[in-house]
Amino acid sequence: MSSLLDRLADTIVEHRWIVLGILLLVTAVIGAGLHRLETNFSVDEIHGLSGAQQQALEEVRETFGADERTLVVLVSADDIFRPAALAWIREASRSLKDLDGIARVESITETPVPQVKDSPRGDNTLGSTDPPIPSPASLTPPSLKEMLSRLAKGEIRAGPVLGDEPIDAAGAERLQDALSDAPLIRERLVSPDAGSTLVVAQLDEDVESNADVAEVVSALNDWLAEHPAPEGVEVRPAGLPYINATIIERMKRDQTILLPGSLLLALLLLFVAFRWWPAIYLPVVAVVCSAIMIVGAMGWLGVPVDILNNIVPVMVVIIGITDAIHLVHRYGDYLDEDLVDASKDTFRSMAVACFLTSFTTAVGFVSLVVSETTVLQRFGLVAAGGVVLAYVVIITLVPAMLPAVGQPPERVRNANTSGKLNALLERMADMHLRRPWAATAAFLVLAAPVAIYGVTQLEVDNAVLDQFDPKDEIYQTVRRLEAEGFGVRTMDVVFRSAEDERLLQPDFLNRLHAFEKWADEQPGVQQTSGPTELLHEIWYLSTGNETARGRDFTDADTVDQLRLLAGASGRSPLQRHLSSDGEVARLEVSVKDVGDQATLTLAEDLRNRAEESVGALDGVEVAVTGRALISSQAIDTLIRDLLASLALAFVVIFAFMSLVLRSVRLGLVSLPATVLPLLVTAGYMAFRGIPLNAATVIIFSISIGLAVDGAIHVLARFREEAGRGESTDEALRHAVQGTGEAVILMYAALILGFALMLTSSFVPVRRFGELVSITVLTCLFSTLVLLPPLLKFAWKDDS
Numbered sequence: 001m002s003s004l005l006d007r008l009a010d011t012i013v014e015h016r017w018i019v020l021g022i023l024l025l026v027t028a029v030i031g032a033g034l035h036r037l038e039t040n041f042s043v044d045e046i047h048g049l050s051g052a053q054q055q056a057l058e059e060v061r062e063t064f065g066a067d068e069r070t071l072v073v074l075v076s077a078d079d080i081f082r083p084a085a086l087a088w089i090r091e092a093s094r095s096l097k098d099l100d101g102i103a104r105v106e107s108i109t110e111t112p113v114p115q116v117k118d119s120p121r122g123d124n125t126l127g128s129t130d131p132p133i134p135s136p137a138s139l140t141p142p143s144l145k146e147m148l149s150r151l152a153k154g155e156i157r158a159g160p161v162l163g164d165e166p167i168d169a170a171g172a173e174r175l176q177d178a179l180s181d182a183p184l185i186r187e188r189l190v191s192p193d194a195g196s197t198l199v200v201a202q203l204d205e206d207v208e209s210n211a212d213v214a215e216v217v218s219a220l221n222d223w224l225a226e227h228p229a230p231e232g233v234e235v236r237p238a239g240l241p242y243i244n245a246t247i248i249e250r251m252k253r254d255q256t257i258l259l260p261g262s263l264l265l266a267l268l269l270l271f272v273a274f275r276w277w278p279a280i281y282l283p284v285v286a287v288v289c290s291a292i293m294i295v296g297a298m299g300w301l302g303v304p305v306d307i308l309n310n311i312v313p314v315m316v317v318i319i320g321i322t323d324a325i326h327l328v329h330r331y332g333d334y335l336d337e338d339l340v341d342a343s344k345d346t347f348r349s350m351a352v353a354c355f356l357t358s359f360t361t362a363v364g365f366v367s368l369v370v371s372e373t374t375v376l377q378r379f380g381l382v383a384a385g386g387v388v389l390a391y392v393v394i395i396t397l398v399p400a401m402l403p404a405v406g407q408p409p410e411r412v413r414n415a416n417t418s419g420k421l422n423a424l425l426e427r428m429a430d431m432h433l434r435r436p437w438a439a440t441a442a443f444l445v446l447a448a449p450v451a452i453y454g455v456t457q458l459e460v461d462n463a464v465l466d467q468f469d470p471k472d473e474i475y476q477t478v479r480r481l482e483a484e485g486f487g488v489r490t491m492d493v494v495f496r497s498a499e500d501e502r503l504l505q506p507d508f509l510n511r512l513h514a515f516e517k518w519a520d521e522q523p524g525v526q527q528t529s530g531p532t533e534l535l536h537e538i539w540y541l542s543t544g545n546e547t548a549r550g551r552d553f554t555d556a557d558t559v560d561q562l563r564l565l566a567g568a569s570g571r572s573p574l575q576r577h578l579s580s581d582g583e584v585a586r587l588e589v590s591v592k593d594v595g596d597q598a599t600l601t602l603a604e605d606l607r608n609r610a611e612e613s614v615g616a617l618d619g620v621e622v623a624v625t626g627r628a629l630i631s632s633q634a635i636d637t638l639i640r641d642l643l644a645s646l647a648l649a650f651v652v653i654f655a656f657m658s659l660v661l662r663s664v665r666l667g668l669v670s671l672p673a674t675v676l677p678l679l680v681t682a683g684y685m686a687f688r689g690i691p692l693n694a695a696t697v698i699i700f701s702i703s704i705g706l707a708v709d710g711a712i713h714v715l716a717r718f719r720e721e722a723g724r725g726e727s728t729d730e731a732l733r734h735a736v737q738g739t740g741e742a743v744i745l746m747y748a749a750l751i752l753g754f755a756l757m758l759t760s761s762f763v764p765v766r767r768f769g770e771l772v773s774i775t776v777l778t779c780l781f782s783t784l785v786l787l788p789p790l791l792k793f794a795w796k797d798d799s
Contacts, residue, residue, distance in 0.1 A: 005351055009344040009399070016400040023289065023397055031292040033299030040210065040304040069207070071102075071220060072239040073199040074481055077232055080108075080190070080197045081176045083167045084230040090162065093199055095223055101207045101216035106200040108189050112159045113178045114541050139551065141542045141561040184537055187527065191484035198486060203241060210248055217245040236477040240488065243474055247467060250761040251310060261756050262317040263288070269321065269749050274328055276412055278405035283324030286397045287317045290390035297389075298382060308379040308698075311757070311765065312386050318753030319361060319706075320390035322746040323354045326713060327398050329742040332412045339403040347399040353716040357709040358391035360653045364705030367645035367652075368698060373638055376698065383702075425740035428784065429733045436789035443785045447680050447778070454682030460639060461595040462632070462693035464489065467763050478593060487526030487590030491603060491626035493519070493610050494586045497619045501582035504560070506553035508585075509535065511614045513552075516587055518609060524594045524602050530587040531577040538562050589626075596632035596693075603629045642697045649704050650675075657712065661719055669794045670711040673787040677707050677778035684774050695764035696771060703775040706750060710743045710783035718791060728795050736788055747780040 012019055073092065077085045090109040097105040161175045176194075179186040190197045201220075207213060220237060229235045263284065270280040291313040298305065330350050334342035365387065368380030432439055468475040478488050495512070497503055513532035520528045539548035539558075542565050553559055566572040578585050591602065607624045615622040650671075658667030678700055682692075690696060717739045721731035754776065757769025 005348045009347040012400045013343050019400045027289045031296040033296035037299035038304045040306050069203040070239050071201040074236040076196040076234045081172045083172050085233050087167045088229050096201050099219045101204050103202045103204045113182050196484040213241050214245045238477045254760045258314045262314045266321045273745050276408050279328045282398050286394045287320040290393045291316045293389050294386040309382045312383050316386040316390050321749050323394045325745045326742045343399045343402045356712045360708045361705030362387045363652050364649050364702050367649040367701050370645045371641040425737050429736040432788040433729050436792050440789045450683035451679030454686045457686040458682050459691045461597050461691040463595045464593045482592045489591050489628035491589045491629045492586045494623045496621045499619045503585045504582040510552045515613050524592050527590040535562050599632040639697050666715050669790050673711050673782040674708045677775050680778045681775045699771045707779045713739045750776045
């Protein structure tokens, strides 16, 4: 190993200008891949659907259509049936329908409302001057020919209640009356207190990419900005496409702050640490080249920038600077020699330690590949590649160019021998040698209760709104939607039968209707929508008999006739809930964003009840699917996978450290100082009420690599000093004093760098920065307070 390091040091330092030219050329060639770089900020990727889950969801989409392609505008007022509010809703509905990318729009002013001349309320919803016709007693649906005749005569009409005429009080009252006799439409579009209504825009099938959705959302926002609602009317856009597009836009905006901010922070830290310009610009040039290389490589390899790996360039800058700090700091130890020899010695002494820190950090990232989620696998591989690239560039460029920039000032020469910080480290080393138990006990007394609290109290949960602050407009809109009875997440209870038209039989439909009523009353359920309510409504409209809305179906002929009538005017509304062959049916269940655990519990309750009632029929199978359920299941699977990856990372890091340091004992000594900070972070999360979810669980896999970095430098220096024949106490003293300042600067750079993410508008990114900073802060104390006493206990002079 030493002969290899000698040859590398001689080559790099003595041929520095060739090395610099090659490095810049490689950066330019790889960086040319930037023009091929693509983006895919799909928030759904984090859900990580397995093959079976994806297939089940796709089958439902193919049969009944996709439900998550809907933009929503929530319109609220004291009374949304005021003429001014209705006029704005009509204008908005028609204008949105004309936007590119919008297939159709539903609203109370535009959705066709069935209107029957002989309304059972005794009024006349069609506005005829004839006296109301009494409701017939018959429950036998008319034939299709009779129904078409009634439509032709105007006895039944299905169209918007309001035409193009100006909306006055009489027109508003007519609309309200018509909707009161069309409960399915009213319940779906109007809140119970008539204080809110929805304008629902369905995206075109060809609107597929994030860029396409962003264009539609931008056009919607532009129209809303140019056409403010009348006084007293509040308008809030929402819907999953809108939420996803907003998240993506905010993340892109974050990058204009985080990357420049990380570079400025790196400049500031290096200036404070060394106040020598070459020690500032050389590391910054190195990390910029590294960031360009990793992003360019993504372009050449066809790896898109996504919701997670977009922060990799920022992390490369933050983590890369820490290696540069150790290099420049160690360079000061050899400045009594010729500058070329000092640079060579710096390379020889730091190459292995910096490789170990980069390797362990990369292992933490690579461990994410055990996840079934593609976006996490991609993030792990890209981040690991960035860390390795940063190591290669920094360990090559900085030692190579240091002799070319002239003599450093005295503050660099005396970095480890003077100053208040060095005096503090000297006293700390003395304390570890005189009273090792005292330091260990003090640290454990403070850290152990926090760690225990975290292990016992940390919750596992995830919600869509975890991505937003409670003060965020989107958060407030979703909560307002839920408060008004509208849901933003859906589950599907799917019923299947291999027997043709089995699900058109009265026994199935009656049990499904009873199950739907039960489901509608469950906690967390906002709305339900299935085929039986539609069939009952058609039954009522075709016969005029109010009792048809609540009666059981008695014979298959009635059901067949109702199905024919449903499609009399074109596309049957039953197609969203019942397949044409009668072999597949679904009940849509719209739910609150109550978190994954509550969603899973609700799904289990729905499945059990459906199997006990509807599934008890011969030949009927029950399944529960939908985006809300699948994302909740995926989070549980994801957390199990990542906990396994954490264990794998521990084993790999321990084994590699033991091998490189040539001591299993040193590998074991590093474990407590590495594990305890992760447990303290878990306690901090429990105290802050931050759940373990997809955004936070990856922090542990990443932090394990960062947590061990300080320990590696201390252990490597201790091994070096002990190898020179020094006693355990002297080797320990030199290790703490020789690396302590650099370790403090390294962890300070990591803390401040990740804390910069607190400026993000994206809550998961902020939590990522917050929790990694807490982990690293604890690592600082565990490395300098806990590790040295453990090292003294474990290492003997004859080791």
